Amino acid sequence: MKVEELEKTLSRGEIGPLYYFHGDEPYLMERAAKRLVDRVVSADFRDFNLDVFYGNEVKGEEIATAAQTLPMFAERRLVLVKRAGDLNAAALDLLLPTVTDPPSSTCLVFLGEKVDQRKKFFQEVKKHGELVDCKRPYENQLGAFIREEARELGKRVEPAAVELLLYLVGNNLGELATQLAKVATFAGERETVTVADVKEIVSDTKVESVFDLANALGERNLVKAFRSLATILRDGEAPLMLLAMIARHFRQLWRVRELVAKQVGQQEIARQTGINPxxxxxxxxxxxxxxxxxxxxxxxxxxxxxxALKGGEGGGKPALVMERLVMGICGPRG
Incomplete structure (x- = not known):
């Protein structure tokens, strides 16, 4: 099951007894777990009916005991196990009876990164519960993610504002959600988040310099690019994250370059690339x-x-690596 499918079942009030969230996007896992907690356990009785454990600290019998405990003043309790990938083999074996016959009065939720469906534990979870895939969205799915987050905040976002937010923040879902929440708060009573709102709020963060750097490189403006790079490195932006943003920008330029060479009109270019007009x-x-x-x-x-940034030649000097990259891109043709 994909996390999007889970959220549809939750919206219909369908809550199972057993879930194991896995994947490479921790924000989606945490968000889904929070929604389960909100639906299963009343805020007034969470002290009695919510147990949170960490796989690197808990023993299997503690989880099993909590799962078998009847709820107080409520229909169900929720047992949440974070860092479930750290549970050792003995703990997984001890939990087998619980996942094979999960108690109907408990919602047992595990958050981990990977699953190994060769193991009996995961086979039983799949048979009697749900393995929920929390995969990081593809680049062309990020706009839908922002719009969905905005709906949760009671807002809609202008298409151009969505694109600007992606340019400024990148593909980190947690950071996107945080910045969107700030922008929504700034918008106040207004239903629609605009480009001006994003510029007003997100422009105060270090990500604006990443946006400026990508554009300066595209313009082959060496002075502007070096100025932006200096600001970014001074503010502590991770060089690999910065490199990913530059690569994203040049993938767009490559695709647009191909379409321009074929004399495709700008409206069709916008449609094919997903770039806002x-x-x-x-x-x-x-x-x-x-x-x-x-x-x-x-x-x-x-x-x-x-x-180089991952440890090759010049790997210990990220500033030097990035400066060489900027000079190479903006330098004289030929």
Whole structure:
């Protein structure tokens, strides 16, 4: 089951006795777990009916005992096990009877990163409960994520504001949700979050410099790029995260460059790439700054920078690696 499917079942009031959340997106796991807690356990009785354990600290019998305990003043209790991937083999074996016949008066929830369906424990969870996949969304799904988060906050977001938020913050779901909540608070009584709202709030964070750097590189403006890079490094932005944002920007430029070469109209370019028309003209202008051969060189430089930052040549000096990358992209043609 995907986490999106789970949320549909929760909206229908269908709550099972057993869940194991796994995947590479902790924000989705935590959000789903919170929604389960909110639906299963009344806030007034959480002291009696909510147990939270951590897999690196708890013994299997403690979880089993809590799961078998009857709720107080309520129909169900919830037992939440975070860092379930740290449960050892003995604990999983001890929990087998509980997951094989989960008590109907308890909702037992595990949060882990990986599942091994060769193991009896996970086979029984799949048979008697739900394995919920919390996979990080693809780039083209992030807009839907923002719109859904906005609905939870009672807001809608202008398409251009969605795109700007993605440019400024990147693909970190937790950070996207945090920044969106700030923007929604700033919007106050207004139902719609605008580009101006995003600029007003998110522009005060260090991510604006990442946005500026990506544009400066696309414009091949060396002075502007170095200025933005200096700000980013001073504020402590992780170099690998920064590299990922630059790579995303140049993937867009490559795709737009191909479509421009085929004389595709801007409306169709926007449709095929998912770039909001609000930003499209600037992206098209930047794409024209690079030949196909130069874009290949950029991706080669991005790859070499990635290797260096992960411990290759120059790996201990991220500032030097990033400065070389900027010079390579903005430097003279040929």
């Amino acid at each position: 609000y930003f499209l003209k600037g992206i098209v202008d930047q794409a024209r700054n690079f030949s196909v051969a130069e874009l290949r060189d950029v991706f080669e430089a991005l790859y070499m920078a990635d290797l």
